[in-house]
Amino acid sequence: GGMAPAPSASATPTPSASASPSAAAPSPSASAEPVPASIEEQRKAVEQKVGAPAWQAASKLQAPADLSADPSLADTLKPFGTLSPQEVAVLPAQMQFNVPTIGCAQLDKRPPASISDPKQQVVSCEDGASKYLLDQAKVLGTDVSDADAVLDQTNAWVVSLDFTGDGQGKWTALTREAFTNEGQACDATALGQDGKCRVAVVLDNEIVSSPEIQGVLTGNSQITGNFNQKDASALASQLRYGALPVTFEQQEQQNVTATLGASHLRAGLLAAGIGMLLVIIYAFFYYRLLGSVIFLSLILSALLVFGALVVLGRQIGFTLTLAGIAGMIVSLGVAADSFVIYFERLKDEIREGRSPRSAVPRAWMRARRTIISANAITLLSAVVLYVVSVGTVKGFAFALGLATVLDLVVVFLFRHPIMTMFARTRAFLSPRVSGLGRALPARTQQTQPRNPRAKEA
Helix, strand or coil: EEEEEECCCCCCCCCCCCCCCCCCCCCCCCCCCCCHHHHHHHHHHHHHCCHHHHHHHHHHHHCCCCCCCCCCHHHHHHHHHHHCCCHCCCHHHHHHHHHHCCCCHHCCCCCCCCCCCCCCCCEECCCEEEEEEECCCEEEEEHHHEEEEEEEECCCCEEEEEEEHHHHHHHHHHHHHHHHHHHHHHHHCHHHCCCCCCEEEECCCCCEEEECCCCCCCCCEEEEEEHHHHHHHHHHHHHHCCCCCCCCCCCCCCCCCHHHHHHHHHHHHHHHHHHHHHHHHHHHHHHHHHHHHHHHHHHHHHHHHHHHHHHHHHHHHHCCCCCHHHHHHHHHHHHHHHHHHHHHHHHHHHHHHCCCCHHHHHHHHHHHHHHHHHHHHHHHHHHHHHHHHCHHHHHHHHHHHHHHHHHHHHHHHHHHHHHHHCCCCCCCHHHHHCCCCCCCCCCCCCCCCHHHHHHCC
């Protein structure tokens, strides 16, 4: 974003300006700076599209064409009205401004960063109706340190502006130039109600505000007008964050029908089911009886997640999306990790010589902190991702966080208690059944009787 002397209204946020394509700044000759080769090639393509007569007529214009004085010129320049916003963006600023068949509908939809060089004159629209030729940007968005919507002494909403050290000097020079109208740089259409020049604030190719300068401002400044709190806050946000040197260009867009979307949703659910099935098969193959704990825990987690989705859908209108399904599939890995941590701790305790029954509570004490830490990191990542993201990514983060919280509930209220119960069964002591065969010590037959003296007797 930048500020340049030229268009805009007086102190109102929606100034009234002539709807005709009249100049809002002086109309000097076009810039003589060299044009990049790629831009020059695009201009030649546009010239071929509109035709030589239309291009030559537009190139000869030194001011906005008056179609009422020369009706035949309207037909000659008509092809410019068929240009796309991308094609309009490569035209010289003078041509964009002087050709009346190039309208604000085309100018407002130009690609991002079409207005980016502060040393060039540019064309921009205000309120989608008034087209202006703007001078070079004298103050940039990076020169604004802060902007806030505040109430003034008359209890009216205004936008307060603070500038950086260098920015304050630029702003003072710009307000002096606009207030005194040095060199009569502003024509009649660029003057406000009090006859002072207006300054255009340009963001994303459009004029978002155009206050009339009421004096030479050497300190903090205010933009006044018929603002309400919403309008003042919106303008303050544009001035505060418009300095970010980032533009977004759409790379891909895909529209799907409801039927196709339903098929994608079914495919996502199928993928989640296959993932859970593979985890269960591996659990039974590697852990055997302990695999039943994994199976029951995953089933319980799935039921809790489904119940939570039903409740959230009815209470806040939450809808399960493909991104949400992806988050739940990732949560399967988090749940599987907690199983591995617990069961491997159990094996470690048995290798140290403890019995399976006594090893269960000790393994739980050692694994609990690791499980809590791992889930806490996953939950924190999901929260941060939810806060800083938008769109479908929020659905992924929400589903991942929800499944992680429910996994912790299952771990403490189901997995550990059921392991304690299994430790009391005879099957748990069987290496082949429990899945602890590699950890349990091999049983050796006793070669000596318990009471040698009794045998000797």
